[in-house]
Amino acid sequence: MKNEQFDELQIRNRQKISYQTMFLLLVTILINGIVKEYFTSDWANPILEANILVIIPALYFVSMCIWKDAYFTDTGVKSNIVMCIFLILGAIMIFLAIPDENRFIYNNKLNFNPTGIFFVAISGQYWIKGLIDRFKDKDDE
């Protein structure tokens, strides 16, 4: 078993989370369709709309993988470097995405790209989970 990258519980959890993510994606697409049909024609630019429809399930998938230990359990230097890059990248993206005069909604349309939040949320959750695990390891010892 030593050569396998992920153990059986991690793989099982990943499959569960994948199903949930797929369901969430379908629900977000459905909600988007209903909102556009019955409430407002466009709530964001097409590319921003697509971006958000992808980000919501993706953030759910990554977050659940972190908290359910399905992936991202390696707390080595390599992972920390990747998470640092995510944090910096996310912070830059948030900074660049902040609209002029803080108009997050402009002309009844969303005017803020939340991709940066996605990256910052991943790195933040990863480190918080790592800290919790470290405390749990100490308790176990």
Next chain:
Amino acid sequence: MGKNLRLKAARAEKDMSQKDVAEAVGITRQTMNAIENGDYNPTIKLCRAICKALDRTLDELFWEN
């Protein structure tokens, strides 16, 4: 499925932490914790690996009377 106290006792007898056993078997500490707490029913392959790491038999650690 209840807690596997025999597994916990066998681990304590060998003076190993959950992390030590997990590393010896090639799983994460969280998985080992889930097995001990009865939250996860491991495959026979994993049971055998844990038995080998703790020098016990399958009956001793996993057989429910």
